Amino acid sequence: MRSTASIMHLDLDAFFASVEQRDKPSLRGKPVIVGGIGPRGVVATASYEARVHGVRSAMRTAEARARCPHAAFLGGRFDAYREASRLVMERLREASELVEPLSLDEAFVDLAAGPDFDPTQLIQIVEAIRHDIGELTGGLTASVGVASSKLMAKIASEINKPDGVFVVEPGTEADVLGPMQATAIPGVGPATAERLRRVGILTVEDLRTPSEDELVRLLGQSSGRSMFRLARADDDRPVVASRETKSVSVEDTFEHDISDRAQLELIIERMARSVSSRLRKNGLSGRTVTLKIRHHDFETHTRSSTLANPTDNARILAATAQALLVGEDISNGLRLLGVGVSGLADWVQDDLFASDDDEIEDDDEPDTTEVVRPVRWYPGMDVHHQEHGDGWVWGSGLGRVTVRFETRYTTPGPVHTFSVDDPALDAGHTGTVVA
DNA sequence: TCTGGGGTCCTAGGACCC
DNA sequence: TCTGGGGTCCTAGGACCC
Numbered sequence: 140m141r142s143t144a145s146i147m148h149l150d151l152d153a154f155f156a157s158v159e160q161r162d163k164p165s166l167r168g169k170p171v172i173v174g175g176i177g178p179r180g181v182v183a184t185a186s187y188e189a190r191v192h193g194v195r196s197a198m199r200t201a202e203a204r205a206r207c208p209h210a211a212f213l214g215g216r217f218d219a220y221r222e223a224s225r226l227v228m229e230r231l232r233e234a235s236e237l238v239e240p241l242s243l244d245e246a247f248v249d250l251a252a253g254p255d256f257d258p259t260q261l262i263q264i265v266e267a268i269r270h271d272i273g274e275l276t277g278g279l280t281a282s283v284g285v286a287s288s289k290l291m292a293k294i295a296s297e298i299n300k301p302d303g304v305f306v307v308e309p310g311t312e313a314d315v316l317g318p319m320q321a322t323a324i325p326g327v328g329p330a331t332a333e334r335l336r337r338v339g340i341l342t343v344e345d346l347r348t349p350s351e352d353e354l355v356r357l358l359g360q361s362s363g364r365s366m367f368r369l370a371r372a373d374d375d376r377p378v379v380a381s382r383e384t385k386s387v388s389v390e391d392t393f394e395h396d397i398s399d400r401a402q403l404e405l406i407i408e409r410m411a412r413s414v415s416s417r418l419r420k421n422g423l424s425g426r427t428v429t430l431k432i433r434h435h436d437f438e439t440h441t442r443s444s445t446l447a448n449p450t451d452n453a454r455i456l457a458a459t460a461q462a463l464l465v466g467e468d469i470s471n472g473l474r475l476l477g478v479g480v481s482g483l484a485d486w487v488q489d490d491l492f493a494s495d496d497d498e499i500e501d502d503d504e505p506d507t508t509e510v511v512r513p514v515r516w517y518p519g520m521d522v523h524h525q526e527h528g529d530g531w532v533w534g535s536g537l538g539r540v541t542v543r544f545e546t547r548y549t550t551p552g553p554v555h556t557f558s559v560d561d562p563a564l565d566a567g568h569t570g571t572v573v574a
Numbered sequence: 575t576c577t578g579g580g581g582t583c584c585t586a587g588g589a590c591c592c
Numbered sequence: 593t594c595t596g597g598g599g600t601c602c603t604a605g606g607a608c609c610c
Contacts, residue, residue: 154610174578181578183610196610201575242581242610326583328608361584362607382582390579427602437577443603477579 140375141287143258144306145251147234147265148284148292151227151272152301154244156186158219159211159519161277163531165543165551170194170210172203176518179392179474183215187301213519220244226275234268237378247289249378261285265304277547287312288374294323312372317344324369331358346370383485384423388431389413390477396435398472404461410478411457423483424449428456430463431477439475442467449484456480516540516559521567527555529567535559 151157155173160166170189174182180200192207200212224243231238231246235253240246250256250264257264265283272281284295286307294316298305307315316323321343322332334357340346346354347370355363368374389410397403407430418424429443442463450456460478516522516535522542523529530544533554540559545552557564 177578178575179578183578197578199575199577245610326608330607359585385582386580388580392578429603439605441604445602475578479580 140312140373141251142309143251144261144285144287144309145249145256145258146286146289146292146378147248147250148289148296149227149231149246149248149268150282150296150300151223151244152280152282153184153186153190154223154279155184155215155220156189157279158216158223159213160186161279162216162219162547163211163519163543164545164547164549166211170207171213172200172207172210173213173215173519174200174203175392176200176212176214177394179394185210211518214517216519216521223276223279227272227279227281230268230271230275234264237380239378239380239382247292247378250285252378261306262304269304288372289376289378290325290369290374291315291372293325294319297323316370316372317342317347319343321346321370324366326362326365326369331362334358343370384421384483386479386481386483387414387417387421387423387425388429388477388479389417390431390475390479392433392475393473396472396474398469400464400469403464403469403473403476406476407460407464407478408453408457410476411460412453414478414480415451415453415456418451418480418483423485424451425480425484426450426482427480428459428463429477429479429481430460431475431479432464432467432469432473433475435472435474437474440467445482449482449486523565523567524555524557524561525563527553540564 156171159171159173168188170192171186172182172189172194173184174180178201182194182196182198182200182203184196185194185203189207189210194203194207194210203210204212220243228238228240228246231248235248235250237249237252238246265285269281269283272279280302282296282300282302283304284292284298284307286292286295287309291307291312295305295307319342321327321335321340324343335346338357340348346366349357351364351367354367357363358366391406391410426449427443427445429441431439431441433439444459444463446455446459456478516532518532518534520532521529522532524542524544527544529546530542530552533541533543535541538559539556541554541556542564543552543554
């Protein structure tokens with residue numbers, strides 16, 4: 140643990156929902172919920188206006204609708220989120236080359252690794268970053284924690300959220316941490332919290348009572364040892380700029396359980412194509428193929444098989460995953476299927492037998508010269524109308540789609556309803572739906 | 575109409591090898 | 593003749609994170 144507060148943790152506030160409010164002026168100041176919008180969906184992010192009504196991440200969308208029926212429920216536009224994230228990470232890298240993104244909306248930055256870092260200018264540096272993020276992203280806000288370790292920086296960023304800063308003065312770490320719930324420590328989730336509760340440990344201070352060996356007996360080697368240290372704010376983990384991808388996977392929960400084997404095999408084929416194209420985009424190939432299945436009753440299994448050589452070939456991935464489905468009892472229906480690849484190598488095996496017809500036709504990538512016609516209009520997605528211009532889908536059903544014509548750069552705009560196959564209406568730039 | 579999707583890390587047992 | 597060990601790979605499951 141270093142002696143200066145120079146590790147920063149930055150967290151964009153209600154990230155997905157904030158991007159939506161930025162791009163949809165009529166939703167600013169209103170409850171916005173981004174996530175799965177189908178019957179089995181869950182909330183990814185709720186705006187602060189929605190959180191007032193008790194809506195939280197990972198809550199079922201059905202419950203969120205009950206709690207906050209007047210909210211806008213949107214499917215999510217990942218291209219827009221990725222672009223905003225890219226701008227933020229780029230700005231962070233100007234402060235220091237040691238930036239460790241944790242997700243699209245979170246990163247650690249080792250400020251001490253930056254060009255002529257001056258600890259006496261810490262607040263000015265942080266405020267400049269936050270100011271620039273707002274400018275670059277069209278008004279997104281970030282919460283920041285700065286401390287002498289990753290642990291305390293991460294905890295600090297929560298303290299004055301949203302749009303706030305908290306600096307943990309070196310020397311005060313253990314005192315700041317002590318009164319907090321044990322679950323404040325990253326890595327203490329529901330299962331660990333329950334184990335700790337059973338032996339009377341509720342706060343971080345409580346967590347300092349047992350010996351290291353006792354914690355190892357309770358939580359296992361790895362967790363036990365790390366919890367012993369983290370409880371004392373003893374943390375010297377470095378900020379690591381780049382981490383290698385370890386696995387690539389796709390999964391889908393169906394609106395209705397599926398028990399038709401042929402249909403499941405087709406879904407596996409589609410997923411294998413998607414995994415394959417993502418492997419290729421990143422110059423990766425892998426040896427272990429994993430099929431994930433979730434039964435109607437939520438019982439979940441994985442089945443994996445390791446190939447002799449790494450591959451990124453969609454046909455091989457599909458055949459391997461399909462073989463793993465044989466022997467599984469699907470008579471009561473599956474609610475989820477997933478296909479993944481691990482054991483990645485950053486090189487592709489020269490395949491002596493590869494030929495063009497070895498590949499399944501890749502329809503994953505839309506032909507950019509064509510007009511993109513979405514199969515379905517989901518709430519929140521970007522659209523373009525030949526006459527009315529740019530807007531977003533407010534809702535659809537019964538053969539109609541309702542669009543609000545406004546963008547990030549306009550005032551709240553008018554609403555019009557069209558037939559779902561109106562030829563004047565096209566998909567705008569859009570990401571993957573969260574559904 | 576209970577319970578997403580994309581990841582990471584850890585544990586544990588069996589096979590196999592030295 | 594009564595029981596070694598360590599290491600690695602593979603599979604499966606579980607906890608956790610955003």
